[in-house]
Amino acid sequence: MKKTIFLYGIALAVLLGLLKAIEYRFWVRDLSMEVYVTIVALFFSALGIWAGLRLTKARTSIPASLQFDSPTPFEVNPILLEKYKLSKREYEVLTLIAAGYSNQEIAERLFVSLNTIKTHSSNLFIKLDVKRRTQAVQKAKELGLL
Amino acid sequence: MKKTIFLYGIALAVLLGLLKAIEYRFWVRDLSMEVYVTIVALFFSALGIWAGLRLTKARTSIPASLQFDSPTPFEVNPILLEKYKLSKREYEVLTLIAAGYSNQEIAERLFVSLNTIKTHSSNLFIKLDVKRRTQAVQKAKELGLL
């Protein structure tokens, strides 16, 4: 998260510098304020979307009813999750694996690196005592985790 | 999603109008460009974050391919098998894939070579229009093939 904020700051600083340079060297006051504002607005909208996704990535994939800290007493899953000691992230990865996504796609969807997904899935397989993703899906469905 | 985009446009237009009004009536050129850009940047960053959250929350609760939109429980194996033109062997391989076996294990179980299983699974994926075995399992279950 710190990295995200840092990158955001960098991007902001860079744009400010760029605008200032442009202002003094080329356009000065040739461009209308509307054009100017629009450029800045579009850029920071994109930046804001990106930053927003980064900052909230942890809470974007698990249905609200499955959130651990939520008071909803939704039956099986939390109990079995506790029994098999799957972390939130591992459970997320498990559901995406079951949905047929590749590790790369999962990584992109969760905004983390491929290596991270590999780590999660490996730990997942150990905890479920399986060797392959297809077995994990199979076993998870037997256990009612999915 | 359309509503979000619409609201985004409205907000953008409102801000542009506001800025123009301010520019001509009060500050004119009193404020430095840095301050000006910063205000716009902050505003649109917030707007971007908000829009980003709106646009992604709609489809992140459960992955699209996880949506079991009524698998139609009446018509099952034979008809769908015929529709998707899976051969006996391909269907056998499909069931074993769904059971979590590796190609090598399937080969041993069916007393054929690994290459044969690869061929079957490849043809299977083509017929089911999927790219991975996990997707094949997913799709086959949706279709009631398993």
Added chain:
DNA sequence: CACAGATTCATACTTTCGGGTGATGCATTT
């Protein structure tokens, strides 16, 4: 604050998967 667990990422390596191509034999359909 300190600690444990969780999350993230990297590097290096091995194994498995999957695509593409081609080939053979066998049974059927035309």
Added chain:
DNA sequence: AAATGCATCACCCGAAAGTATGAATCTGTG
């Protein structure tokens, strides 16, 4: 007889998956 579909197998190659190891950072709890 020729064409077609199915099952079998092989070889090559690149992509994906998985293992092992180590490490930095974050987060929640006592």
